[in-house]
Amino acid sequence: MTAVDATREPVRVAAQASLSVLSRPACTIASLEGELDIATVPELRERLLGLLGPGVRLLIIDLSGVSFCDVAGLAVLIGTQRRATARGIVVRLAAPRPQVLKLLRITGLDHRLTICATLADALPTVPQGM
Template sequence: MSLQVSVEHVDDVARCVIVGEVDMATTPQLRDELLGLVDAGERYLVLDVSGVPFLDSTGLGVLMEVHRRLRDVSGSVALVGARPALVRLLTITNLSRALPVYRSVEDATDAVGGHSAAEVSG
């Protein structure tokens, strides 16, 4: 299955819609796309993963790499639209602090921009 990533800029936030399975075959593309945004100067990313039916450990590794790179430049990343299995995975691996999940794109956008919003708990 192929992976599609589209990006929309809203103020200082890059909203990325990810569609497709994120696995060993597609993580190189996802990594290149997301880190390319960071390298281009983006500091705030909202990742809409509602179109991601599956995300394996390699995908989780890419998301954590994006988090670390953004943290190093005082930026942040948030997820929106995560399926229950991904929310559980982030919770049990204790990664939900680094990769918070929000109910709406607007809440996630506010959160990465420094405003408070309600997170989805697992």
């Protein structure tokens, strides 16, 4: 096999991402882990959109476990927010790692998405006196 032949063979890369969900009365927390890239986003997109059901008012996407994000990952975040907004659901991104936060800032998405420094900051606040 020559170097030219080697570049023609498709490279198989294992998708490395997971999503766990915690449903609370006031919100749903989707914790993402791994890489948000073209290999992992099709399944993650379906699972995130599946969380936008009746009764959900706040979806928190915990990014603290995301080690890498590319344009496909950003598209999933924006698409999820758009669908959620159309259904009256608020989306907050929580605890992105520095490299993911930098990507959100460089692309200007930090002005379109609600980004909270920690998961605790993203949780709904309980009014005083309750």
